[in-house]
Each structure stands twice: as C-alpha cells, then as structure tokens.
Amino acid sequence: MSKRIVSATINGEVNEFLVEPYHTLLEALRNELGLTGSKEGCGNGNCGACNVVMNGQLVNSCCVLGVEANGATITTIEGVAEGEQLHPLQQQFLEDAALQCGICTPGFIVAAKQLLETEQDADEERMRHFLAGNLCRCTGYDKIIKAVINARDVMRSTAGAR
Amino acid sequence: MVTTDKPAYKVIGTRPIRPDGIDKVTGRAVYGADVNLPGMLYGHMKRSPHAHAIIKRINTAKAEALPGVRAVVTALDLGPDPAALPDLSKNILAGDKALYRGHAIAAVAATTDLIARQAADLIEVEWEVLPPVLDVREAMLPGAPLLNPNQHTRTPSGPSENASNVVAHAAVAFGDADKAFAECDAIVEREFSTKMVHQGYIEPQSATAVWNPDGQVTIWSCTQGAFPARQNCSAILGHPVSKIKVVPTEIGGGFGGKIAVYLEPVVALLSRKSGKPVKMTMDRVDVFEGTGPTPGTSIRAKLGATKDGKLRALYADLAYENGAFAGSAANYATMCIASGYDIEHVKLDAYDVLVNKPRTQDYRAPSAPAAAFAMEQLIDELAIKLNMDVEQLRLQNSCKPGTRGPMGMPHQAPGHEECLRQAIASPHYNSPLEGPNRGRGTASGFWFNVGLRSSASVSVQPDGGVSLILGSTDIGGTRASLAMQLAETLGIPYEEVTPTVVDTNSVGYNDVTAGSRVTFGSGMATVEAGKNVIKELSARLAPTWQVPVEDVEFEGGVFKSKDGSKSGTFKEIAQAIVGRGPGLTASGSVNAGFLQGGGFSHAIVDVEVDPETGKVTILRYTCIQDAGTAIHPSYVEGQMQGGAVQGIGWALNEEYYYDDSGRMVNSSYLDYRIPTTLDVPMIDTIIVEVPNPLHPYGVRGVGEPGIVPPLAAIANAVAHATGVRQTQLPMNPRRILETTSGK
Amino acid sequence: MLAKHGAAARVLAGGTDLIIQAREGRRDVAVMVDVKGIAEATQLSLAGDGALRIGAATSCSAIYHNKDVAKAFPALIDSASLIGSVQIQARASIGGNLCNSGPAGDSIPTLIALGAACHIAGPAGERTVPVEEFCTGPSRNVLQNGEMLVSISFPAPAAHSGAAFERFIPRNEMDIAVVNACSNVTLSADGQTFTAARIAIGAVAPTPLYVPAAGAALVGQPVSDATIAKACEAAQAAATPITDMRGSVEQRHHLVGVLVRRTINKAVKRARG
Incomplete structure (x- = not known):
C-alpha cells in the first residue's frame, strides 16, 4: 500500500x-x-x-x-479559539473548573460547541444526551454540564446583543 | 461551605483560574502520547493470550528479520529481579511464566506502528497452559494451583510453613471481640463480595525514551510520580538513578493506576538496543488487561451493639485479590474500616491473595471502599434492628479527638462528627423522598491520607513575580492549590506566582502524586520554600535598611523595619533586591511522615429501582467532606464529585468480567461501563472545614475519601427501595432482578 | 471492485464498525470500498404514497433530522437515535448496522417490524430480500462476495398503525442491548382492536428474530393487557438467549416480556395518535 x-x-x-x-x-x-x-x-x-x-x-x-x-x-x-480570543466554552471551562486532568476537555469542548451552535436553547437534559458519547473520569460531569449551561447563556446574550 | 474558626486568608479559599488551564482548553497541553522526537521508532508489546502458562521458548527470529524492525527485547534483556522490589521485573516482561492474560512477554521497536504490530505477531512463544486461579477464596484453599511455588505467607508470626497463594495475613486486634459480641444486644453478620475494577483514566499509558551512548537516559512518561518511576527504572534496568532523567508530561488521569511503571523500562531498553528514540502507547485493551486494576474482594463481617446504640465489637475477615503479584494492600482496609467510630473491641484479619489477574494497583482510597461497603451496610442494618435513625447511630459512635484511629494511633481532629452534623442538617436529608420503588441511603467513609516526601523551589524574578518549581505531578489542579499557598505565604496575588512541574534533574525529590498528599505535603514544602524566600530577602534587606536582620519584620505581604520607619511590599522589595542584585532561589523539602491525619466523607443518595428491569437510577446525590481547609473550593468540590461518580460506576455496573479461561471479556469502554453524562445527576457538595493541625494552613487531602461512601450508600438506598440487602457488586440490573424477583 | 477482491473487500459506509474491526484485526480487510459517493446508497426518499427508501450508507443522523421521515416512521427514529452516541450517529448507517449483522443490532428489529426489504446489487444483477431473512447468524448474512446492500425500502405505514422500538441497557447511552424489541401494530378505526401486527426481538438468538406468533396473538383481539400478555408469551417462547457478560438467559427471557409489552403499549398509543 x-x-x-x-x-x-x-x-x-x-x-x-x-x-x-x-x-x-x-x-x-x-x-x-x-x-x-x-x-x-x-x-x-x-x-x-x-x-x-x-x-x-x-x-x-x-x-x-x-x-x-x-x-x-x-x-x-x-x-476553536479565534486567535487570542477564547471561545465562551473555553472561558467557561476555565472559570467553572470544568476540567481536572484535561484529557477529555478537547473532545467535550468540540462537542459542546457543535451542540450550542446548532441548538442555542439546549437544556441540561439535551446537553446530557448530546454529550453522552464523551467520557470523563475525573469530574463526575457536574462542573462540565454547568460550564456548558453558562457558556450557552453567554452565547445567547452575545447573540441577543448583536 | 461550613467553616469553623478559619483565619482570614487572602488567597486561600478563592477560586482563581488554574495556570495550566489555557493549554488544556486549546489542545496545546502535551500528554504522554503527544511526545514526538526526530527519528523516533514505535514500540509494541507482545502479550500473553493465556491467564496462566509456562513459557517454554520464545523465538524472535522472524520478528527481527521483518524489514523495518530495529530492536526486539524479552525478559532476558532485563537485569535480575531487584531484591528490594520483588517481582517488579517479572511484571514488566515475563520470563518463565505468564501469570495473567495481557502479561507482557516481549517488545518490538520498528519504523512504523504497523510494522511493530506485525513483528509482535511474528514472535513465537511455546506455551504450557496451566489451569488459572480466578476466585480469591478458592485461591486461599490448600491444594489450589500455586502462581508462585516459592510464595509463603507473611504472617504476624513469620512466614508460613507451606507455600500458598496468600501473600500476607495482617492481623489487628484491640480489646476482646469474641467476649464483647456475647455482651451485645444486636448483632449483624454478612458476607460481601466485590469485583475487580479499573481506575478508568481516559489517557492510556504512554512512554518515550532516549538512551544516549554515554549512558544518559531520558524518559518521558505520563506518570503519577516521576521520581519513583526513575527509582523503579533504575532498579529494573540496573542503571544508576542519577543517569536517568524522567520528564513528566501532562497526565490524563491516574487515580493510583499510573504509579507503577510498565512501558518506561521497556522503551529505554528498546532505545538502547536500537540507538533511536522509542515511543510506546497502550491501546484500551492493553490498559484493561495489562495495567493494574484494583482488587476484587470477599469480606465477612460482624458488628455488634448494645441496645442503647453503643457499637461494641467488630470482626472482619477481608480477602483481597492481589492479582499476579503482591499488589494493592488489604492492610489498608484494616486502617480504615473502623476508623470512623469508637469501637472498643475490634478484630480484623486481612489477606492479600494471588490470582491469575493483572497485578493490582491502588485506586483512589485503595481497599477502603470495599471495606466500607461491608461496614456501612452493617451499621444501616443495625440501626434498623435497634430502631434508631442511622445518622444518629453514627453520630453517637463517631470518633472524636483521642479516639483510636488508623494503626492504633489516636485521631487528632477528626471531621466525622462535623460531616454527620452537616448531613443531618442538609436540605437533602431533610427533604421527603416520595414515590414507589425509591429509597434513600447514607454512608460514611474514611481515608487515612499520607504525607511522604516533597520538595519545591521558589525563584524570585527581577520584576517581583515568583516562579514555583515543583516535582509533583499535577493531576487535578495542584499547580493552582500550591501556587495559592505560596501566594498566601508571600502575601502576593495568586497571579504573581508561575508554577511549573519539572523533571527529576531540576528539583528535589518528590514522592508520587497519590494518597491525597500533594496539596498537603508538597504544600508544606512550598510554604517552607516561601518562608525561606522571606528569610533570605530579609537578610539582604537588613544592610540596605541599615537595621539588624532581626528588626526586619514581614507580615501580610509587607516588609517593615521594627521601628516602622521603613517598609515595602513583597513586590517592591523583591524588585529592589533581586532586580539589582544576584538571583534568589530558595527551596523547601519535607518528610511529612506516613499519616497526615485522614479525611472523612459522607454521602446521601436517593435511588429509584425499576422493579421490572432491575435498573437503578441515581435521583439525587449529596457528598459531604472534610477538607481541613479548602484551598481552592472548586477543585475540592471536583474531587468530591469525581470520587462520587467513580463510586456510582463501581456500585452499579463496573467489573472485570472473566470467562473460565481467565480472559477479561469486557475490555472496552463499551462493555466496561463507566458512567456517562446520562447516568448521573448533578452531585451536590458540602465542604466541611475542620483544620488539620499537621498543616500550616490546615489542609487535609481531599482526593480520596469521596469514593469510599458511595458503594455502601447506594446499597443502603437500594435495600430501602426494594427491601432486599445487596451484598455483591456490581448491583447491575441482572443482579437486582435476580435478588428481588418474587419479592 | 467488490467482485474483484472477493472476501478481502468490504463496503465502507459510516465506518463505526468496520474501521474498528479492521484496526483491531478482527476482520482481515485488504480493500475498503467507500460507497458514500454513490447517490443511491445515501438517498433518503419518501414517496408520495408514504413508502420510504433509505440508501444503505445514509447516516442515522440524516434519517432523524428529516422531519417527514421522523413523523411517519417514529420507530425508525427510536432506533436511529439510540445507536451509539451523537458522533457515532453522524456516521453510522442503518445499512451498516444490518450488514454487521450483530444479534443485538438496534435497527434490525425495527426494520423487520416495519416490513422493510433489502435491495442488493451484485455481479449477477439485483435482488430483494426481506430483512427478516437477511441475517443468517452472528456477523453473517446473505450477501455473497461481490454483492452489496444498496438500499432498504419500507412500505407506507397503514392507516391507524403505530410502531415503537425499545432496548434495555444497563447504562442510559453507549451500550449494547441486553434485549431489544420493536412492535408495529395496526388497529381498527375505533382503535380498540388489533387488525395486524409485526413483532421482532433482538439479542436473544443468533440473529434478530421476527416472531410471527407474537403478532398473530394480537390480530383480531381487543387491545387489552390480557391480549398483550399473550403476545409477550409468544415472543418469550421464540427467544433462545444465551448467558454472557451482557445478560443471563433468565434475565433476557424476562426482558423480552417486558420490552414487547412496553413497545406494544407505545405502538398502540402512536397508532391512536
């Protein structure tokens, strides 16, 4: 070959x-x-x-x-980041301590970005469904889901302000 | 968060962004498998397809002849087994006997990963297959096939006469349990069993090595402890410690599973033989079959109380699977099982037992969760028998300062009572649980936490910023928690501290990141290094201020002359002294001892059991834990939540599922079912702070206690939902259905 | 290509099974033929009469994102949205699930219950096989060397009909079914009597199983717990499960009863609108 x-x-x-x-x-x-x-x-x-x-x-x-x-x-x-500007999900993962070892973080951020860009009103249940194919062994998912919820709100308010 | 008498800290207790965060959210952070070197070869391991077999002959000729193959190694290339570390080499590459399926036999380095795999397939091994020993109690019986015919049991009275699969028997006795049981009004006794489980870190092991012709070896590894990894490589390879440099990469989870070395000595050997850098990365099957999961157990336990609710006597016989070689110690269970309570009469027998499964390793509070699975269910049953609220029963018997703790040592400031009080006062405990097939369970857990040895260095920069140089692998945010302690010590903002984890040549010795010790032990080293910086700055400041050094005072980040005439902030003084003078680096090194005071955790969980399918849904979970002092509360909560969810997985679905030949048949994330986002609710946390007198800021290790209660708490909840006591893990739908059908 | 390379060649659709099997060395694949460029293999066409044809390589997500298909074939959506995760569904195809021919394949009972047919192309021309005759054993099916599954067709749903698929797994996502089942029922105009039914179950035999006796137990009978219980018994009688890491004989036998009842009830609800 x-x-x-x-x-x-x-x-x-x-x-x-x-x-x-x-x-x-x-x-x-x-x-x-x-x-x-x-x-x-x-x-x-x-x-x-x-x-x-x-x-x-x-x-x-x-x-x-x-x-x-x-x-x-x-x-x-x-x-995902635009130059120096972190995506709201990246910023929120940092602020909400949504990563520990960080190995699953790229996959979660890429997946959550896809969700929030296609469904800007996704609720917690939808997020948990959409992200069920992403395993994390450190966080118990709590802070990841909260970070996605907070990023959704940031993205909605920015979209609304435009 | 609950605080008792906490000093007013400026940095401690805040929630800053971790220093390694941006690299991790942008994909820049370099983990084990991300290491790439020019001219690098790819390694691949040949592993045993049998659980128990004699290796009669290994023929590597065909593999060596394959174009692209640069080196092949077998056990013959390793030195003899290091005396101080029995069986270490034998687990790296099996020489005469394979003791579990997945046991490494030989390794290949080739120009591509595909060629390395093909070459490994070309290695011919002639086997004599032996019957595997897979059950811990059967392995203990006289006449069971022996994994190691030279293995005698270590007992309190010396080695056993006959060879045995029992590696060690630890016996602990306080008071007279037999007599005390006779005086009890209520006694509960049961037999429990749990299955072997894996830490399940998402990043597979990976190691890369370069062996230079002058004997200098550099090894990159996603290890939990670069220094112990270096020690082990030195022992296995018979190569001086000072000639080996281990560079820790970022680590994608460990939980105890990345303490042992597997690939590191092998890639070093392959590099020596080939003259090229060699990288080897496990796949997920290798991780399940070829690394160290944590023991399955068989526990017989008996607990007695008088009718006024006083726990009087405990007996437990704890048999832990060690796997192929002496592994994670059952003795840890004896240090935890009764440590939450004041029980006068205790008798414990703990056994480490060889079986044809991977050599076990520690997993978050090793040995404690299975022991608590037994103990905390017995307490639940006892409360029912005595017609008492179980939390009140625990509170009545909880350990206090002075109560006998692990290894017979008295507790100093145990947080169990405070955890229980917070649990009893919590919104969760006080909310009604309504609806059919639902139940609430509670449980406590203890982990003794270790101190061990740590070093840290602090360099003061010309602009007044400081560099914190660390040797402890940061597995969940310790760069942040250590930088915060330094900032508190120096009275400067957290942002002024830049922490870096460096290789084994660049900082003093650090033990593994394990035992919930880094924020505690490396914290002590960091605080000491910080104090030495202050001391050195004061010494240099005194002549410029023209005062005796003892008249230079430092408080709250400000240097002051005793008479108050001169003063300056840390930053101002550092700029003046270091900006114009010689550089300033100070170090701190501590041996924080074996025990650090221990930590308690408590869980409240609500479940619903589908009576038709046996499936358990976790409706609500609250974790209450004593952090001593929470340096970075978000990461304390994260440890509590992570431990809780690992415990949920362990309780409900995770297990090494073996066929009769000793093959783990579920060695994938599809069939080894760790919880997904959909399997758990939000995990509520209540941080309790009962400061640890052994640490300058009152820190307790927080990594481990959170995984101890959930197994029992969920079992108690299921028992209350269904009326059926669950004594075996996992409580998967099949087991629930089998135990509850017809009820 | 397929004819030339024979058994060493495999059709690549979503790759969520094939690429992994090839990498793990479980399938010896010398040649992969990517069929996603063939229009027929990725079509999704709902005819005016309500009949549906799905290209074999059409991804699960393409199916459930089609609102018309989702409305007309909710059981198909039940299956398509359960196979793996969101990212698997973006690639995995119903055709691939069928050709992988796993006994626990989550789309296959649904295809059987909906009366779907396989359209196969090969060197000797085209042929059509009912889905219930497609799988011949674990990972085995009627495809000959050189043949490929091109598309799957579904008859238009009958008036007053409804179908539902369910599976039982220990987790809530990302799992192989311990048992799965699909029931497709047609009711009388007043919604009180079963007039037709097709029931299929999975993970309880070497292949997904069409159970005509379960459907027959419903036909002509009133919609009632007693009638449905008869169908469940018939399905349980047809099941020949094994014990493995995912479940035991007794558990699977029991679950067939539970899932067939749950899917019939859901199908009735859907049939009544």
Missing part, C-alpha cells in the same frame, strides 16, 4: 498531507499535521476524546479514515 495525498480545509486553512490508507483521521491529524489536541482514549468511538467537526457533523476522528477527509472541512480543538 502506498500513501495517498489528502487535501482538506482544517481550522480554516487548506492542508495537503500524505496518509496511509489504513490510518484514521485521528492518526493523520496527530502524526501528519501535528494537531495533537485531539486525543485517543479508546480507538473505537466510545469515549469522544478525539471529537472533531467534519463537514458540519460531530464525528469521532478515530472512526473516520484519513483518506475520507479529502475535500472535507474540519474543525479541531486547535481551531
């Missing part, structure tokens, strides 16, 4: 990279592009630590082949 050239828009920039046909998108992001913010916790779609948004959909990048990313638009944790 030989490597394939993949061209994809990642965090707003067009990237061309080589990937083995058997490598996952997660492996391509981490090893070929140096985007190690996406983590591998299980390698089979059960923990959400590798979450990215691909063509508008939240996916586990460990369950997508690198070659499938050809032509795709992808946002990873590294693309």
